[in-house]
Amino acid sequence: MGPTSSLRFCKRNNKTFLRIFMILVLSCIPGRTNLCSNPSVSTPIDLPPSNPSDIHSSLDSLDLEGYIIFHDVHNASKDFGNRYQLPPLAILHPKSVSDVSTVMRHIGSTTNLTVAARGHGHSLQGQALAHQGVVINMESLPSPGIKIHKGKQSYVDVSGGELWINILRETLKTGLSPKSWTDYLHLTVGGTLSNAGISGQAFKHGPQINNVYQLEIVTGKGEVVTCSQKRNSELFHSVLGGLGQFGIITRARISLGPAPHMVKWIRVLYSDFSAFSRDQEHLISKDNAFDYVEGFVIINRTDILNNWRSSSFTPSDSTKASQFKSHGKTLYCLEVVKYFNSEEANSMNNQETEKLLSELSYIPSTLFSSEVTYIEFLDRVHTAEMKLRAKGLWEVPHPWLNLLIPKSRILNFADKVFNGIVTSNHNGPILIYPVNQSKWNKHTSLITPNEDIFYLVAFLPSAVPKSSGGNDLEYLLRQNQRVLSFCEEANMDVKQYLPHYETQREWRSHFGERWETFAKRKHKYDPLGILAPGQRIFRRASSSSSQVSHPIQLL
Structure with a gap:
């Protein structure tokens, strides 16, 4: 069933509309971007839900190279941890970076939905899930090819949805390979760079986030930004290890070195x-x-x-x-x-x-x-x-x-x-x-x-x-x-790697003196709190909130 036929199906099926309506009601949250101690479906509601049929129709009518589905969302409702079942409202299968940007802008301006970028779904406690929101299937994002540059500073340009195992296979053909790895290679570039990417080479080369020259990011505002150590450096450093809170990694330039046999x-x-x-x-x-x-x-x-x-x-x-x-x-x-x-x-x-x-x-x-x-x-x-x-x-x-x-x-x-x-x-x-x-x-x-x-x-x-x-x-x-x-x-x-906390106190303790910087950057690049709701750090703000131009409000 394609996107258009699924819309017709929903129009014929009142039970489906009722389900979507309840999902949207439960997903609405207080009218400013807030810290969330435990944003579950029981979160108090003070935002009026948008008309579910309008949201469904507006998403389905977007001019995209890819497509959005509203059915068969089971695979995007769980992760490797296999402890949570949190179905999204829809899944975007992008065919371009423009698709990601278009959907992000639309959601920010017309709905109260949240968005999660999902790679290989290897998160442990629902961090890559968007309960009643939109999941972006990053593996659908086509790569213009794994482009390898050999020189004084060799590197490879890849899609954020590319698997590390595929990068290894291609770079080995030229006698090169990335320097730092995770123990498991069937993960996406965007997924590991949003955390750190650690393995037994980290003592020598640092984690994977230390071996990146450049990123292309779609921020929480839908802006497409190229960043590096010298260009838009604040966003560059924010996104690396940023738990998906500031932007979606759509392209990455990874450092390469000689590969052994x-x-x-x-x-x-x-x-x-x-x-x-x-x-x-x-x-x-x-x-x-x-x-x-x-x-x-x-x-x-x-x-x-x-x-x-x-x-x-x-x-x-x-x-x-x-x-x-x-x-x-x-x-x-x-x-x-x-x-x-x-x-x-x-x-x-x-x-x-x-x-x-x-x-x-x-x-x-x-x-x-x-x-x-x-x-x-x-x-x-x-x-x-x-x-x-x-x-x-x-x-x-x-x-x-x-x-x-x-x-x-x-x-x-x-x-x-x-x-x-x-x-x-x-x-x-x-x-x-x-x-x-x-x-x-x-x-x-x-x-x-x-x-x-x-x-x-x-x-x-x-x-x-x-x-x-x-x-x-x-x-x-x-x-x-x-x-x-x-x-x-x-x-x-002790600090958690791939952190998961239940309370605001724990998140503050985790970040310590860097918490205020983290929160300010969140407000700058994702002022409505749209991105990565599964991390349970910030609450989604109302698209129409008059306070989004103010510094982030903490509970």
Whole structure:
């Protein structure tokens, strides 16, 4: 059913009109842009709803290269977290940047709707949803091609809706690749740049938001703006790590560097956390060390090898690995990678690797290694995804928790959390690795702890059925809350990555002294509070509000 036929269907179906009317009534909120402590469907209403048939007709009659649908919105009503069902009123499938701008301007001037840009839908707690608003399917935005420029500063120009895996495949054809990654590549450029984009290369190159030369943005006012470090720099820095609050990323210019052919992939084990963290910090302080440094925690697991196979890591000496037993002890795995090219002498690469490993204090019998292609390593999580999909264990709730923890508090955190609060990680991995603050651009909207080194700790469980040996969703959510409560009670200055908060106090605490700047920029670039309602930071203002020309009003 196309857009026109869906409109005729709605005109014939009074129940559909009633549903749309109720949706619009519930979506109306106070008449100025406000902080929202928890904008749910029960939010008090003091804006008169627009006529639902008028909104439906006006959106459907816009002169677009793409199209808008008002039916079959199920896929845009949930995300990877799989905990919320929040259906939008409509979905825009843009075929040009002009489509995005046109819809944004129209919504801002004639309706009280909100808008969410949706990439691959990998948010965790409804951040990419627009309950009773309009979702923009960014993957529909066509790319004029992945355009690669080779030179002193090589870069690639891509659509904001392009997947990182596609960028990798194309840039590798020229011997280049982006420098910084996420662990999972089947995400859109706009999605990761709106957060940060962190993986094991971040200690060396910073997150993905530090490796961007230029952006094209559609602001909350519908303006199309090109920005960079030197041109419209405030918007540029606001959008990077800005949680989608200031604009929609429609194009990006990403820094490139030489791409290796192969990687030497190594894992070693520790039983002592202080030795483990000390070695991680040692490696990220060296100029010529490994190219990737991460780590993870193994709690109450015995069969280490089978767990590794699910993540594509198959040690060359698999017999030795299969014989190693943890006996239920908590272990810490240091995971490192050394890039090399096939024409390089393998002995030289091995010598460099052996020298680096000789400086570490891991359990001597637990050195496991493998050699794979560069793309196999970077796309390793997708391989695990396919295995989980085959077992029906992918489309389950994912109550993930990502924290940034100051170096000065990591020992205390590990002792309490890994030896008390979390008693098993059968449900999914727990990642832990340090990064250098000096490699992160402090002008972006991303909030990090105020120390030279801080750790990413990511709890990545899946609420699989108990029959599969897992824990239910409520158990995992309670466990997350215990971790958060401990951090707050211990006054650790922990920051959430991919943040989710329920109250205004928590959002203010998260941003700290940068809150006022964040709020002022929100008012400047999205004065009606149209964008990214799923983040639950700001309320939508009335299109006709007389106060939108004033500084943002806080609750």
